[in-house]
Amino acid sequence: MKKTTLLLLAAMVAGSVFTTAAMADATHGQRFYLKKLKVCKKDGLKNGAVFATKHSRQEWASLKNNGKIQDEWEKICPHGEKKIKKMKEKNIKNLYDFVWKYASDGEVPSCG
Numbered sequence: 001m002k003k004t005t006l007l008l009l010a011a012m013v014a015g016s017v018f019t020t021a022a023m024a025d026a027t028h029g030q031r032f033y034l035k036k037l038k039v040c041k042k043d044g045l046k047n048g049a050v051f052a053t054k055h056s057r058q059e060w061a062s063l064k065n066n067g068k069i070q071d072e073w074e075k076i077c078p079h080g081e082k083k084i085k086k087m088k089e090k091n092i093k094n095l096y097d098f099v100w101k102y103a104s105d106g107e108v109p110s111c112g
Contacts, residue, residue: 029098040077052102
């Protein structure tokens with residue numbers, strides 16, 4: 001009985017860790033935007049929410065599938081062009097997760 005309880009508890013802890021890690025991508029994308037793309041304010045983007053709502057979820061997904069996501073980000077935020085071009089693959093994925101989650105037809109962010 002003790003082994004079963006211990007095993008169940010371990011499974012629950014492991015499950016919660018994996019769930020948090022899977023959900024963290026949009027959060028990491030938000031942090032990237034706040035840290036590296038502050039210059040987008042010069043382009044009239046008040047915050048990350050405005051950046052993300054430039055397209056719907058379907059439009060963001062289509063841009064990603066066509067390999068044009070970074071080009072679109074550069075159009076939306078010309079002042080951030082250098083930083084967008086230098087993005088690592090993980091940052092591209094995380095920022096994509098952020099814009100997809102908070103797209104015009106997505107969730108409403110509580111971010112800056």
